[in-house]
Amino acid sequence: METVVQNMINGIMMGCIYGLIALGLSIIFGVMNIVNFAHGDFVMLSMYCTFWVSSLMSVDTVATIAFTLPLLFIFGILTYYLIIHKTLRQKYITQIAVTVGLMTLLRALAQLIWKARPRALPDSIVRGTIVLGQYTIMLSRLSSALVSITAILLVSLFMAKTWPGRAIRATSDDLDAASLMGVNYKWTFALAFGLGSALTAIAGAMLMTFQQVDPTMGLRFGLLSFCILALAGLGSTVGLLISGIIVGIAESLAMGLWDPRARSLVIYVIFVLVLWLRPRGLFGRK
């Protein structure tokens, strides 16, 4: 019983980060109906950037967000203008091919620059554990979860209250109508891509406070965020967070109670079941 609860606590905390990652994906997917296959590799890239900034400039892991967030934002915008923009009117197989190419590129570049061995950072300012009765909570994980929830809330506020946020939502709802209302769709798309990729910077930095990074983990994160997106459906931010937590708990229980290697199995099973049974997700509106 204790193991179950302990694993669930860990899973909930991981799930918040997963929700944040999936939010980035869902903004991009929702707005331009393009699926960024490389999204998980953006997370991987963010983690390496965190590693890089932190070890080169000897800043604390959490503080690297100040560098990596703008970096990933610009990277996202560049990716949009250089690559994604040209595929908007193409057949979907071209779009998949291009983002699969991007994913391969990022993975191979990471292997080239940082080599295949996993990298980790020394403890950040958030370290240590809280002991609650028989359960221990790692502070690094807890703060990651809190940061993720805060980021999700901020993004929701941005989407609801500010003009660019509304433009993004309007474009997701109806591209033509939004264009007629004076929304510049190119600009909105670029912003959405930048935002989606900037969110991975936050997730990446927080993940680095308690995890190591290796070049092949991108696909796992990609799959994870697609699984969460499929579970949540489009358009519900709270749904994404809940789905993230569901997936986090499932993964954590599988790892703790069965076999650490079984995590991708569980994710796949959830993913496929959702695709079969509820193609629009649990919370989707479209």
Next chain:
Amino acid sequence: MKPGFKKLLPLLILLVVALALPFAMLSNQYYLILLTTVILYATLASAWNIIGGMAGQFDLAAGAYLGLGAFTSGTLLIRWNITPWIGMIAGGLIAAAFAFLVGYPLFRFKVREVWYALSSAALVMVLRVVFMMWEQVGGPTERYIPFYDWSFYHLRFRSYIPYYYLILIILIITLWLNHRIRNRKLGYYLLALGDNEEAAEILGVDARGSKLKALMIYAFIVGVLGGVYACLYGFIHPNFFSSTISLEVSILGVVGGVGITYGPLLAALILVSGRELLRANVGGQLESLYLVIYAIVLIVIALFRPQGIGSLLQKAWEKLTTRAAEE
């Protein structure tokens, strides 16, 4: 001469060159390895063309079927000393049966486009984990296939030449299948589905059945190749369920030109030999440099020439054959 013969002449020349190549390279083992690798990938990519190119389903599970074939054939040989000639076919059948099990519900529930691509990519990861955990068959250590100097029964040869010819035969069968499917009802169905699935279904195309057939044919070929793959490398390991191989195969398929019969072959000739030469000259230090190049080529081709480099070949071919017909 009949025009039909002239049309076939370039193909015959190609075949003769392919048959003679190993003899031109007898002195150099390295070129033989290169040649074998190239046609192995060419076959994988040509098989991918059936599901990815014609049916338009961006499949990323080549590694899954390759691994299943390798494990079937390898396990049969290691455990019960059953010849890989049977093992290959068994591997192909198991891969195809597995493709059916996975594909039936996927197509039944209309999972397609990016969701299909994702679930196929996930399949590779899952099978890798399953075989890592399944100690009786897989497990984290390599299982070696008994070594023989020159045994036809065990499909173990010291030279690469027999493997080359074996894969060449599979390649020719795959190309022939490609050609045959393309000019049959199934091919037209698949092409229509790849173009616009809704429209095709309204016109009465059996989307589920056609896609399932394409997927199973592809899985069968890749499974058979898996059996050869295991004997070629001399061991089986869960890392055979490789997402990198799956990515490479789909890249070759797209770069070669979706739905063009000889496109993937051309792409494999250029890209895989480029990769191997790069690997030999730059060395292990920059092992993944080739993937960077692959990825850039894929992005550039997909953006600026979505019909692939195979379309160039097709144009040249048409010119050649029309001229031949005029004479």
